[in-house]
Amino acid sequence: MRGARGWVPALAVFVLGILLWEGYIAAFDVQRFLLPRPTDIVQTFWNERDVLWGAGWFTFKEALGGFAIGSAAGVLAALVCARWRPLGRALMPYMIAANAIPIIAFAPITNQWFGLLNPLSKMVIAAVLCFFPVMVNTLRGLTSVRPQSIELMRSYAAGEATIFRRVRIPNSLPYLFAALKVASVLAMIGAVVGEYFGGSQEALGVQIRNSAALFRFETAWAAILVASILGIAFYLAITAVERVALRWERRGIE
Amino acid sequence: MSGPEPVVSIRTVSKSFVQGQVQALQEIDLEIRPREFVSLIGPSGCGKSTLLRIVGDLIQPTQGDVVVNGKTAQQARRDRDYGIVFQDAVLYDWRTVAKNISLPLEMAKWDRAKRQARVGEMLELVELTGFEDRYPWQLSGGMQQRVSIARALSFSPELLLMDEPFGALDEMTRERLNGELLRIWDDTGSTVVFVTHSIAEAVFLSTRVAVMSPRPGRIAQVIDIDLPHPRTQATREEPRFFELVTEVREALHGGSARPAPARTAEADR
Numbered sequence: 001m002r003g004a005r006g007w008v009p010a011l012a013v014f015v016l017g018i019l020l021w022e023g024y025i026a027a028f029d030v031q032r033f034l035l036p037r038p039t040d041i042v043q044t045f046w047n048e049r050d051v052l053w054g055a056g057w058f059t060f061k062e063a064l065g066g067f068a069i070g071s072a073a074g075v076l077a078a079l080v081c082a083r084w085r086p087l088g089r090a091l092m093p094y095m096i097a098a099n100a101i102p103i104i105a106f107a108p109i110t111n112q113w114f115g116l117l118n119p120l121s122k123m124v125i126a127a128v129l130c131f132f133p134v135m136v137n138t139l140r141g142l143t144s145v146r147p148q149s150i151e152l153m154r155s156y157a158a159g160e161a162t163i164f165r166r167v168r169i170p171n172s173l174p175y176l177f178a179a180l181k182v183a184s185v186l187a188m189i190g191a192v193v194g195e196y197f198g199g200s201q202e203a204l205g206v207q208i209r210n211s212a213a214l215f216r217f218e219t220a221w222a223a224i225l226v227a228s229i230l231g232i233a234f235y236l237a238i239t240a241v242e243r244v245a246l247r248w249e250r251r252g253i254e
Numbered sequence: 255m256s257g258p259e260p261v262v263s264i265r266t267v268s269k270s271f272v273q274g275q276v277q278a279l280q281e282i283d284l285e286i287r288p289r290e291f292v293s294l295i296g297p298s299g300c301g302k303s304t305l306l307r308i309v310g311d312l313i314q315p316t317q318g319d320v321v322v323n324g325k326t327a328q329q330a331r332r333d334r335d336y337g338i339v340f341q342d343a344v345l346y347d348w349r350t351v352a353k354n355i356s357l358p359l360e361m362a363k364w365d366r367a368k369r370q371a372r373v374g375e376m377l378e379l380v381e382l383t384g385f386e387d388r389y390p391w392q393l394s395g396g397m398q399q400r401v402s403i404a405r406a407l408s409f410s411p412e413l414l415l416m417d418e419p420f421g422a423l424d425e426m427t428r429e430r431l432n433g434e435l436l437r438i439w440d441d442t443g444s445t446v447v448f449v450t451h452s453i454a455e456a457v458f459l460s461t462r463v464a465v466m467s468p469r470p471g472r473i474a475q476v477i478d479i480d481l482p483h484p485r486t487q488a489t490r491e492e493p494r495f496f497e498l499v500t501e502v503r504e505a506l507h508g509g510s511a512r513p514a515p516a517r518t519a520e521a522d523r
Binding site for chain 1: 307310312331332333334336337338340342344346347348349350357358361362389391
């Protein structure tokens with residue numbers, strides 16, 4: 001970890017960026033529906049904090065649920081495909097093709113399937129978004145084991161289950177965590193965008209859409225700020241778990 | 255062959271790959287007795303590593319069979335009769351040095367206290383005491399390989415299979431580890447089968463050197479190394495050492511001082 005001093009340049013960039021934003025709007029008299037002032041956004045963020053955080057928490061729960069379902073399914077599918085390789089080879093082209101589908105386009109359909117107000121309709125979108133990176137990365141981690149690592153285990157009379165437990169699964173952890181970080185971001189996107197197509201009035205995506213429709217742009221921006229804070233917090237939480245789980249990993253100069 | 259029961263008997267073993275298209279080994283016969291240190295030496299692609307893996311039951315021969323400690327190679331593997339060391343240390347990145355060494359002990363279900371005691375002894379044997387909590391990436395290549403040797407020896411197998419264990423190391427580290435290996439071999443009383451393509455290494459370490467011809471791999475000649483033990487750096491400067499190096503080299507090139515079996519030269523095609 002870098003010390004407090006290490007954060008000074010990043011903090012300077014942040015302050016400079018906000019000042020430029022504020023100054024730009026003042027200098028060129030930008031209309032507030034195009035871009036509100038940061039100070040106005042922060043003020044709205046504070047004034048409407050109860051509603052906004054309530055909505056944020058509502059949406060975050062959807063994202064978290066979708067993340068858990070999608071990641072668990074991805075890990076499970078990877079384990080099955082790594083254990084029965086012919087099955088993996090048969091399924092892989094479809095996995096890769098499915099991964100290229102813009103899954104968010106299915107949001108109106110899952111709303112139909114599970115009901116507009118059912119959080120499950122958003123969780124499914126988030127889950128499907130999370131599934132593919134987790135599945136593909138974990139499978140790579142499980143299979144990219146040096147052949148000699150396997151030979152060594154066989155020299156100890158180890159069977160397949162032991163090789164999975166002692167070699168393949170630990171080997172896949174760095175790949176898994178890289179995928180979980182990507183998935184955490186995707187889960188938030190999936191939940192918020194799913195809500196753009198309709199959902200509970202409590203939901204963050206619905207709040208953003210409605211605020212923008214009613215020309216309450218400061219509220220829309222404040223809601224986006226909530227979504228960003230939650231997304232970043234989610235990402236950082238996974239990074240923290242990764243640091244503990246992979247403390248054996250060689251770290252580069254950060 | 256007289257004397258004690260062989261530890262390893264390789265009986266007319268042949269191996270071909272790609273549906274018989276590539277003949278890797280052809281009718282290999284070799285017996286290795288207890289306390290022997292036998293090197294398999296030959297050019298790249300002569301199948302010496304393949305032969306070692308057949309002894310370890312990591313691949314199956316196409317023909318012939320291998321008997322280890324009076325059992326089939328498969329039974330010997332299941333009984334954990336041998337330890338193996340590869341050219342790469344093959345340490346598990348997520349395990350500390352101590353945990354890497356104790357892995358075979360965990361697999362053999364030793365209890366914790368016994369494992370810890372043995373790891374301590376092994377660290378001492380390979381002179382890595384104090385490094386038990388390091389992770390593999392924190393060690394030099396030579397240290398990693400010493401951990402790998404400690405791991406192979408941790409459960410006291412009578413047979414040690416080594417596949418070019420020092421091949422990736424620089425010359426100075428290699429010579430030092432050669433000396434350490436001989437000391438360990440002397441301490442533990444194990445039998446070693448050692449694959450190398452270094453003539454000097456084979457002569458320095460071995461009691462016998464089996465010289466292999468290129469594909470299809472066959473044993474062209476077996477040379478007894480009669481250098482006295484214990485061998486030290488001074489051994490490398492003795493006239494007899496150079497004579498034996500020359501003998502192995504000539505056997506490798508097919509034009510041996512002794513009569514080589516027929517068909518050795520044609521294998522050079």
